[in-house]
Amino acid sequence: MKVSEAKQQFISTWGAMGTHWGINRTMAQVHALLMISPDPLNQDDIMAQLNISRGNVNMNIRELIDWGLVDRVIISGERKEYFSAEKDIWKVATQIIKERKKRELDPMMKLMDQMSKVEGDRNDKEVKVFLDTVTGIQKFGAHADDMLGLLVKSDENWFLSTVLKLIK
Amino acid sequence: MKVSEAKQQFISTWGAMGTHWGINRTMAQVHALLMISPDPLNQDDIMAQLNISRGNVNMNIRELIDWGLVDRVIISGERKEYFSAEKDIWKVATQIIKERKKRELDPMMKLMDQMSKVEGDRNDKEVKVFLDTVTGIQKFGAHADDMLGLLVKSDENWFLSTVLKLIK
DNA sequence: AATCATTTTCAATATTTTTTGAAAATTTTA
DNA sequence: TAAAATTTTCAAAAAATATTGAAAATGATT
Numbered sequence: 001m002k003v004s005e006a007k008q009q010f011i012s013t014w015g016a017m018g019t020h021w022g023i024n025r026t027m028a029q030v031h032a033l034l035m036i037s038p039d040p041l042n043q044d045d046i047m048a049q050l051n052i053s054r055g056n057v058n059m060n061i062r063e064l065i066d067w068g069l070v071d072r073v074i075i076s077g078e079r080k081e082y083f084s085a086e087k088d089i090w091k092v093a094t095q096i097i098k099e100r101k102k103r104e105l106d107p108m109m110k111l112m113d114q115m116s117k118v119e120g121d122r123n124d125k126e127v128k129v130f131l132d133t134v135t136g137i138q139k140f141g142a143h144a145d146d147m148l149g150l151l152v153k154s155d156e157n158w159f160l161s162t163v164l165k166l167i168k
Numbered sequence: 169m170k171v172s173e174a175k176q177q178f179i180s181t182w183g184a185m186g187t188h189w190g191i192n193r194t195m196a197q198v199h200a201l202l203m204i205s206p207d208p209l210n211q212d213d214i215m216a217q218l219n220i221s222r223g224n225v226n227m228n229i230r231e232l233i234d235w236g237l238v239d240r241v242i243i244s245g246e247r248k249e250y251f252s253a254e255k256d257i258w259k260v261a262t263q264i265i266k267e268r269k270k271r272e273l274d275p276m277m278k279l280m281d282q283m284s285k286v287e288g289d290r291n292d293k294e295v296k297v298f299l300d301t302v303t304g305i306q307k308f309g310a311h312a313d314d315m316l317g318l319l320v321k322s323d324e325n326w327f328l329s330t331v332l333k334l335i336k
Numbered sequence: 337a338a339t340c341a342t343t344t345t346c347a348a349t350a351t352t353t354t355t356t357g358a359a360a361a362t363t364t365t366a
Numbered sequence: 367t368a369a370a371a372t373t374t375t376c377a378a379a380a381a382a383t384a385t386t387g388a389a390a391a392t393g394a395t396t
Contacts, residue, residue: 006283020272248341
């Protein structure tokens with residue numbers, strides 16, 4: 001496989017993967033493109049490479065910056081804005097996990113807290129099953145939280161790799 | 169908050185959460201409804217509770233069965249089919265993780281393997297950055313795999329909770 | 337085997353999400 | 367400060383996705 005071909009494939013796959021994870025296909029493609037670009041790109045570069053409109057590039061880039069996955073880069077002597085993506089995949093993952101936790105897990109857990117205070121007779125089967133589900137999610141959430149923290153740290157932790165293999 | 173109100177809220181939140189994770193809103197709602205239902209429900213029950221058509225219920229139930237999250241239940245004396253969802257949230261999570269790994273992570277890693285064999289000069293910056301990205305994803309994927317295995321097992325493993333807290 | 341009950345399918349429709357592109361806003365240059 | 371370059375916005379159009387509902391298929395009962 002040639003490099004140019006492989007790059008196309010990479011971008012397209014990363015985009016498809018994005019849709020499975022609740023991320024806009026184009027946003028994921030822009031991200032992929034920037035990850036494998038040795039140098040920062042500007043809006044026109046991205047438009048040309050992905051065959052999409054200026055407005056589309058602009059919106060998705062903004063979103064990527066919002067997620068902390070892409071940075072604006074100033075190139076001296078250049079008038080246009082350039083963009084580059086974090087290339088260390090660990091940092092990318094860490095960033096995504098942090099954001100999703102903040103945007104999704106935290107609010108969900110807050111809601112579960114409220115729901116666990118629901119009024120009703122605990123001997124009622126309806127109420128019991130509902131509360132059990134809520135409590136289960138709460139416990140799971142706390143654990144998942146620890147787990148994600150662990151994933152983020154495990155890269156740098158020599159001890160952990162050993163433990164992981166051991167338990168597996 | 170009253171139970172009926174809380175249930176509605178739960179279903180709606182679980183549905184919204186689903187869309188963030190690449191899951192059809194209705195499918196997530198049906199799942200939520202079944203999780204908090206003390207007894208199995210049939211198609212008509214689900215239609216009534218969620219205000220959706222028969223065809224829609226049918227398709228989403230089938231998908232949930234496909235994911236291993238819902239089971240058909242035979243109720244003796246009843247002619248209709250009934251459905252129930254796994255209520256242990258750990259089993260639910262385990263099942264989802266297993267399925268997503270199989271459907272998404274595994275094929276992605278296979279593709280990365282192919283891409284790592286791309287032809288081209290490794291001194292070329294273009295090629296180098298591309299290969300570094302691919303390699304990074306491969307390493308991350310392997311690690312994430314271990315990690316998911318760990319998450320799945322950690323529920324039953326007394327030792328792990330300690331380690332988790334320790335490292336945090 | 338005919339009738340009734342239930343489930344499944346799928347073309348048509350509705351809804352949601354994404355994309356476009358031109359106008360407006362902003363920034364830079366002269 | 368006017369003109370040129372660039373970025374941003376957002377209403378309208380296009381595309382993708384989800385939903386409906388009625389007809390067909392399947393299964394159960396008499």
